Amino acid sequence: MxxxxxxxxxxxxxxxxxxxxxxxxxxxxxxxxxxxxxxxxxxxxxxxxxxxxxxxxxxxxxxxxxxxxxxxxxxxxxxxxxxxxxxxxxxxxxxxxxxxxxxxxxxxxxxxxxxxxxxxxxxxxxxxxxxxxxxxxxxSSAEGVRTFGGQDFLPLPRxxxxxxxxxxxxxxxxxxxxxxxxxxxxxxxxxxxxxxxxxxxxxxxxxxxxxxxxxxxxxxxxxxxxxxxxxxxxxxxxxxxxxxxxxxxxxxxxxxxxxxxDHIVQGFVVRLPATAAARVPEPGSYYVPADPVSRSYLRLDVRDTAPGELLLDVRVTGEQFPxxxxxxxxxxxxxxxxxxxxxxxxHPQDRELVAAQRETLRAFWGHLAEDLGLPAMPMEFTVYGDPARDNTRVLPSRTRSQAVGVPETWTSLLGxxxxxxxxxxxxxxxxxxxxxxxxxxxxxxxxxxxxxxxxxxxxxxxxxxxxxxxxxxxxxx
Ligand SMILES: Cc1cc2nc3c(=O)[nH]c(=O)nc-3n(C[C@H](O)[C@H](O)[C@H](O)COP(=O)(O)OP(=O)(O)OC[C@H]3O[C@@H](n4cnc5c(N)ncnc54)[C@H](O)[C@@H]3O)c2cc1C
CATH class of the missing domain: 3.50.50.60 (FAD/NAD(P)-binding domain)
Known part of the structure; x- marks a missing residue:
């Protein structure tokens, strides 16, 4: 049964x-x-x-x-x-x-x-x-690697x-x-x-x-x-x-x-101007595997939202410790x-992972803003577990009204x-x-x-x- x-x-x-x-x-x-x-x-x-x-x-x-x-x-x-x-x-x-x-x-x-x-x-x-x-x-294979924002991304298997x-x-x-x-x-x-x-x-x-x-x-x-x-x-x-x-x-x-x-997941979404589009991987999902120190993997989703305009959805998914x-x-x-x-x-290790994930996201954003010639806007996060800045930030109804070139951060609630x-x-x-x-x-x-x-x-x-x-x-x- x-x-x-x-x-x-x-x-x-x-x-x-x-x-x-x-x-x-x-x-x-x-x-x-x-x-x-x-x-x-x-x-x-x-x-x-x-x-x-x-x-x-x-x-x-x-x-x-x-x-x-x-x-x-x-x-x-x-x-x-x-x-x-x-x-x-x-x-x-x-x-x-x-x-x-x-x-x-x-x-x-x-x-x-x-x-x-x-x-x-x-x-x-x-x-x-x-x-x-x-x-x-x-x-995923070496031929599929896209180097972007200082990271080597593989196609995400789905x-x-x-x-x-x-x-x-x-x-x-x-x-x-x-x-x-x-x-x-x-x-x-x-x-x-x-x-x-x-x-x-x-x-x-x-x-x-x-x-x-x-x-x-x-x-x-x-x-x-x-x-x-x-x-x-x-x-x-x-x-x-x-x-x-x-x-x-x-x-x-x-x-x-x-x-x-559950997984500890945080990220940011950013709308890119048409001028940046040529330097971004083609629309799709990519990832950088997790290593034993970060215990988080980095994911990049590239979406074409309007003619000539792209949306980057970047997130890190990490292990909540037993x-x-x-x-x-x-x-x-x-x-x-x-x-x-x-x-x-x-767990105390989870709090360290939350802080490390935020550093990863800031470093990645700094790198890609430089690559794309965008102003490196500071990236702020609120307290972990804030329901006002959760993963609903990535919904099209929210991102449509987002200013171009300004990253919006979010953190998932557990569960x-x-x-x-x-x-x-x-x-x-x-x-x-x-x-x-x-x-x-x-x-x-x-x-x-x-x-x-x-x-x-x-x-x-x-x-x-x-x-x-x-x-x-x-x-x-
Ligand atoms: C939007 C979304 C995207 C996701 N994307 C991914 C992904 O890309 N990759 C990935 O690995 N995972 C993903 N997941 C997670 C994945 O779907 C779950 O981990 C998986 O479905 C869990 O399987 P399960 O059988 O334990 O639970 P479920 O699939 O939820 O099945 C449980 C079933 O038990 C039934 N049930 C509950 N209580 C009772 C009861 N008392 N009596 C009889 N029946 C009962 C429920 O009705 C349900 O049909 C995603 C989940 C969602 C919602």
Whole structure:
């Protein structure tokens, strides 16, 4: 039984079916009748609005509270079959060696990801190869380097397909492997999907997870049994379900799990005059990989906004360090689900990273202003976590009225990058076979299981680990 049909859960069930596993049940709290990526079904501006003004997205749902501005705003679930696999941008980067190094990630998981899996190519090689076939993803290579603002940028790998002519695109979703002859998705043989089925709790009997308690669209609740239960309901919901189960089972001293982390992301946007356009790389997305000291990667998006005019969107994405104080906490009560509250805490190393990222951005801006012959306007930032200067600064409605040549800085609130993870770490809360160490029969998938995040976007690793878990459950791993 797989709880949650988003990027991780769908990859687990699809891979299970490819191992010829039978009797797989996928429970999804949202509906399953619109399975198109938002950038395929909506024009660019409306898709951007659905993400950044989530009150316009009927599937947006935030089942938690936060005791700060972090994990508010656009931070939440997209409750529909497909989950955030129908919203993501397809950026696929492997976790950096420095993040995968001891002592955080279990060595057997790292070897499967990076060296060899089941006697063949590594999981990263296999997933990247499959995504390349699906999307014509081009590998980053030395020939693609663009030197700009004193940095050597590589093309950013994205698992995306463009639809012909109208500028629309979609990023990979495991639903792409569910295609019927008429183009619509249908579950593979052996998989049953139940939508509008909200899982309220894990059913534990004799110290073993035996199924779940589900509420259907009419509000009726039922216990559904299973030999194995996989939590893939998004990091916070999976952690809420785990906190409830582990508390009732007596294996948590307090109803909370720490380690919750998102990426620390800051940047600036600047409109460039037509005179500068010739010296800027052609429109597209580029990046400079993260090194072990900065633990952040630099990304550059070049967009042509008006004839002869360009917009540069520059950002650094860095690792929030694993921190027990940053947590998902529940309030035990007879009614289910338990109320869930996020406490986002910064580690001292995170504060250093925030300051270092700002220096990187200032240095890059100084360099490129000089290269482009622009006045080097000073670059100011407000306090970290300021909701008045968050990543909504990059919205076209804001940048359109921005003065040319003047950089506008912004800092994401934690949770709003949608890269949240780390609260059910492999090798700690979970064994290296993805099973809860204190609750046999219960497993987890998604970025929640990362022992540390690194700087890379999580989904390549999410897909790889979902395949690893499926092989384990099918007796093939
Ligand atoms: C706009 C956007 C752009 C992004 N771009 C990138 C990118 O370029 N690269 C990258 O690596 N990552 C990106 N991400 C992040 C990526 O999409 C997430 O990390 C990923 O989707 C997480 O997978 P998941 O399966 O854990 O959660 P989700 O995909 O959110 O799936 C969780 C599913 O569980 C269901 N669910 C929740 N609670 C319950 C319950 N109680 N019972 C039953 N079902 C439940 C939800 O409805 C949902 O369908 C992006 C995200 C967004 C929103």
């Amino acid at each position: 797989v709880v949650g049909g988003g990027l991780a859960g769908l990859e687990v069930v699809t891979a299970l079916a490819e191992h010829n596993a039978q009797d797989i049940l996928l429970l999804e709290s949202g509906p399953g009748d619109d399975l198109a990526h938002i950038h395929l079904s909506l024009p660019q501006d409306q898709a951007t609005e659905a993400v950044f003004a989530p009150e316009n997205d009927p599937w947006f749902h935030r089942p938690w509270e936060s005791d700060s501005a972090h994990y508010t705003g656009i931070s939440g679930l997209r409750r529909r079959l497909g989950g955030r696999s129908l919203y993501w941008h397809g950026v696929v980067l492997p976790l950096e060696d420095w993040a995968l190094s001891a002592p955080w990630w279990p060595s057997d998981v790292v070897a499967d990801l990076t060296k060899s899996w089941r006697g063949g190519p590594s999981l990263y090689e296999r997933v990247t190869g499959d995504l390349r076939k699906w999307s014509f993803l081009t590998p 698992a995306c397909r463009h639809s012909s002519g109208d500028g629309r695109w979609e990023a990979y979703t495991p639903l792409a492997r569910w295609r019927r002859a008429d183009g619509g998705p249908r579950p593979p043989a052996g998989v049953r999907v139940v939508c509008e089925a909200e899982v309220l709790a894990v059913h534990v009997h004799d110290g073993v997870a035996r199924g779940v308690l589900v509420r259907d669209a009419d509000g009726a609740t039922t216990t559904v049994t299973a030999d194995a239960v996989v939590l893939s309901a998004g990091t916070v919901e999976s952690t809420r379900l785990a906190v409830q189960a582990l508390t009732e089972h007596g294996s948590l001293p307090e109803p909370r799990l720490g380690g919750l982390a 921190n027990h104080e940053s947590s998902v906490e529940c309030v035990p009560a007879p009614a289910l689900p338990w109320r869930t509250r996020i406490h986002a805490a910064l 709003t990058e949608d890269h949240e993870g780390g609260s059910l770490p492999l090798g700690q809360t979970l064994t290296s076979r993805h099973e809860f160490a204190d609750l046999p029969g219960l497993y987890a998938a998604g970025p929640a299981v990362f022992p540390r995040l690194g700087a890379a976007n999580p989904s390549l690793t999410t897909l790889a680990l979902s395949r690893r878990l499926a092989a384990i459950l099918a007796g093939a791993g």
